[in-house]
Amino acid sequence: MSLQTLKETLTRCTTQQQLQPSSSSSTLRDFGSRFPIHRKPPKSSLAQQFRLLQHPDDPPFLPHTFLSQQQQHVQLEEQEEEDQEPETKRVKFSSAKSSQFQFDHTGPFEPLLLSSDGEFPIVQVPASINCRLLEHQRLGVKFLYDLYKKNHGGILGDDMGLGKTIQTIAFLAAIFGKEGESVLSEKQVEKRDPVLIICPSSVIHNWESEFSKWSNFSVSIYHGANRDLIYDKLEANGVEVLITSFDTYRIHGNSSLSNIHWNIVIIDEAHRLKNEKSKLYKACLEIKTPRRYGLTGTVMQNKILELFNLFDLVAPGSLGTREHFREFYDEPLKHGQRSTAPDRFFQIANKRKQHLVVVLNKFMLRRTKEETIGHLMMGKEDNIVFCAMSDLQKRVYRRMIQLPDIQCLINKDRPCSCGSPLTQVECCKRIVPDGAMWPYLHKDNPDGCDSCPFCLVLPCLVKLQQISNHLELIKPNPKDDPEKQVKDAKFAAAVYGPDIDLVGGSMQNESFMGLSDAEHCGKMRALEKLLLSWFSHGDKVLLFSYSARMLDILEKFIIRKGYCFSRLDGSTPTNLRQSLVDDFNSSPSKQVFLISTRAGGLGLNLVSANRVVIFDPNWNPAQDLQAQDRSFRYGQRRHVVVFRLLAAGSLEELVYSRQIYKQQLSNIAVSGKMEKRYFEGVQDCKEFTGELFGICNLFRDLSDKLFTSEIVELHETRKKDGLKTEHEKIKMSEETGLSESDSETRLCDESTGASTSKPDIEFEDLGIVYAHRNEDIVNSRPAIQGQLSTDGAPSSDSLSNMSLVHQRKKPDCVPKKQKIPLIDERKRAQFSLLAKSMGMDELAFSKWLLSATPVEREKVLIDYNKKKKKLKG
Structure with a gap:
């Protein structure tokens, strides 16, 4: 057959198919052109993917990422194969929907109206964007628009990983009438002043990528050698969004970009502007715009005055003058938090705190993961070791x-x-x-x-x-x-x-053998045994260190132990970082990811890891919390356990104590919480240096003390002594749900840190002298006794609120052979009975708890109590 004959044959076949289409095939083809349908992989391939994604001991369920991305395609495929295996398909996907990870993050395909009734022109988020937003993100977009209408700036202070970038782009798309049915004409849209985004250089391309995914803005980057060309394009009204870095704007932009009138200025990682004396802060003050919006997950990092600096930039005058803020808010809040402060000081601080929160909420929207997507995640446990x-x-x-x-x-x-x-x-x-x-x-x-x-x-x-x-x-x-x-x-x-x-x-x-040996390093000895336990359970670990030289030593240590690892630090090229992240997330063989705390950058999504180790603490608590969020973010399907390693009796105990102090001040000023009062020291006050501040405290010899443990126990002792009246005892019993005698017993247990059962792994075997959970120390809520285990499985009788009791080894008053118990024997027995009622052993029941929903946990307790009543009857 000649080539020409072959072409004619193929042409006739194609023409014939086009002339005789069936109605169903044309409908399907039209639908497919608008909504492309991906071919379903073979069953064996799908099952193999599930085996790779799923922990061998976890209960079976589909990965939530598969559900979220393929939801529409799965429903269509179910309809197509309904005749072949309808029951199998329905059972398989209904089981996933009934699990804890059941959610529908894809909203209705309709615009999100932002403007009020009768307002003209209509402002709305395009349907193509709104359908992909989570509910808390829609609220964030509305908050930004409300500030925009009033010509005010503000702060979007969501936790890292909640989509501040996406909320900003959705807000800008509504303002500029992108891809929507807004009545704004093209001429009106073109007259709008451009938007300036200032961000760290490491996330410039991430912003550009997100804009291309979510909308169709004309985006330019003012960074590098092409700055002059971009500036010419900006003057010719050819740019809608201009992205630049902090350093570029400070060095070059202040002289050129400050002359342009901007519609909106977005400052990503706005906590970089906490110092009012920095050149960057002064440069941002000169930007000509009525609206500045800051994006940050850590509004306050070190001092309450940082709040004033940030809000005075985005919403000038909202908190008064600097001196007024210092006298009315800063000083009362700091002195009211002092452990021995008179009750009068405490009452004044409480009133000022409430007043400050009311003012801040007018210009700031702050949400945490627990408040927004907590029901989609397994939870996080922050252990200080x-x-x-x-x-x-x-x-x-x-x-x-x-x-x-x-x-x-x-x-x-x-x-x-x-x-x-x-x-x-x-x-x-x-x-x-x-x-x-x-x-x-x-x-x-x-x-x-x-x-x-x-x-x-x-x-x-x-x-x-x-x-x-x-x-x-x-x-x-x-x-x-x-x-x-x-x-x-x-x-x-x-x-x-x-x-x-x-x-x-x-x-x-x-x-190599000398550097990789853990004999003379206390932290590495503890890490060695922890890694052995975790990898036996199939866990993946993120290992952070502030020092690149420490990472070199840890790398040799990991190689000596035979673990497969990846590494990312300041020397890693920017264009290779995402590929390292993707390889670690997709490869089951990769067990450890070594990351520099400084060079980790932003937006690194490492949700395949469920264990996080921070080898050395930072003076700024936000650095350690940000490192944890590399794993604990949207997309994580396992319980995340964090271990922050501190050298007992060293300067690091003081570093961590200052972290507690700063976190509590932040919770008081930003969230309006009542926090425990541990410390006598007051920041920036020479009269009350206490145990935290001053040079003498920095260079104290703590090698023969348990500094943090003693401070915590002193607080609990004061708390116990404070309950002097019967009225106070009754009030505590009502709050905790315990009897008066149980309340007194709990206070005694909390003040001594003692309990009466044995842990699975003794602290002495791990080289650990003391441990607690950070949230139990920082937050004011009462702690519920639990057990520290290397696999992160809870062992408390509480099925909904699992936490860790303060634990310490007392070498002076406890014989070496005597083991410090970690959990009340009565509670352990009750936990064992619950496990038996489910037909499981304690370990299997602990793992079931990690995947159970609150409703399922409540049902177990109800069934268990019914069985007890029947037996008694």
Whole structure:
């Protein structure tokens, strides 16, 4: 057959099919052109995907991502195959819908009306966007539009992972009349001033990508070498949305972009503007726009005054003047939170807190994951684990404290030994020529600097944190200049002392076996046993560290143990980061993801991991919380367990205590919560430095103390002593649902931290001296005793509120052979009876709890109580 004959044959076949279509096929073809139908994969392939996604011990259900993305296609395929296997298909998908992950995030295909009745022109979110929004996102869009109508700015303060970017794009699409049936004419739309988005450079392309997915804006990026071309396009009204980075706007945009009148300015990660003295803050103040909107999941990170700075930028004058805010809100709230503050101070702080929340809510919308998508997720458990430092670490830590540099700081306020009425820091001890660090810092100025000796504070803190994490970190870094390497080698030799041979000398250790050995690192010893337990259950782990050198050591440790891993830090090219994330999420063989806390960036979705380890804490609690959210976000289908490792008796305990202080202040000022009062210290108040603030507290030797444990127990003791009247006891029993005697018993248990059953894994075996759950310490709600287990399974008789009791090992008053029990034996027995009533053992019942809905848990309790009544009857 010739080629021409073949072409004619094919043409006739095609023409014949077009001339004789059936009505059903034409209807299906028209439907398919508008809604493309993906071919269903073979059953064996689908089953294999489920086996890869599903934990072997989890109850069977379909992945929610499959349901959410393919919902319409599945329904169509069910109709097509109804004659072949109707019952099988219906049973399979109905079981998924009845699970805890049942949800319909796809709304009706209709616009979301934002403008009020009679308002002209009509403003609405296009149906193509509205149908993909969750309910809390629709409320967020309405909140932004309400501020827009009033020519006000504001803050969208949702938790990370709740879709602040999507809500912003939906809001802008409504304002610009994109893809909707708005009565705005094209001419009217073109006259609108452009939108400026300022964000971190790491998420510029993420914003551009989201705009292309959700709408059809004319988006340009003012970043890099093509800035001048983009500016020309902007002047020619060819840009609707301009995206730039913080640094680009601070350096270049302030001189050119500040002259343009912007319709709206969106500031992503707005907490970057917390410092009113920074150049970036001042540059953003000069932007010509009536409306500035900030997007941030951490409105306040360190100080209450950061709230004022942020709101004074987006909504000027909303909180009054700076001095008024300081006197009316800042000082009362801080002093009211002091543990021994008079009741009068506490009452004033409570009134000011309520007033502040009312004002903030006018310009801020703040939602948490628990409030919005908590029913779609399995929950998160944030454990704080205090690991015992090795004996070698303790000796090196004490030598560091005894260095002349630190002793000069500790004794700064003592009278000078020369007989002068001045203090040491004002007289003879202002400089430290015999120190291990001071001579290098002042090599060009033997008389010191204007801030001596306080210029030593930050370098000394860094060294103490390095010793707390790993002794190798204080050795010279080959990437530094030779002179600094010599200085670091001398310092390392001074603090290693007679133990220098045990750490392989004062120069960097090149031995793989030496670096990967956990013998002299308390945290790595605990991590070693935790990883072994987790991987035996098929868990995947995110391992965070602030230091790239610590990641190098952990990488060697992971290789030595034979675990498969991925790594992402500051040296990872930006264009490769997403592929690393996708590979980790899709590959069952990848067990650990090593991530730098600083270089992790934003928008990294690592929901395949259900265990998070933060190896070293950060002074800013938002950094640690953001790291946790890499795993605990929309799309996570397993219970997430977080382990924050701290070196017991080191500076890290003080770092964590300040985290508690900052988190509680944030909850008080932003959310209006009543928090427990642990600390005597008041931030930025020299009169009340307490146990948290001041140089002397920073360099205290805590190696023979349980600093955090003692503070928590002191609070519980005060709480117990405070219940003096029968009226207060009755009130507590009504709030907790316990009898008066049970309330007293609970107070006693909470104050001592003791219980009477044995844990599955002893703390001594893990090298852990103390542990608790962060939410039980920070939040004011009463803790319910539970059990810390490496697999994260709950073991409390409460089926809806599972938390961890404060636990500590008391070496001075408890014999070594005696084990500290973690849970009341009576509760353990009741839990065992519940498991038997379900026909399960305790382990299987614990795992069932993780996937059960609140309704299912309640039903188990009702059935169990009915059986008990029948047996008694």
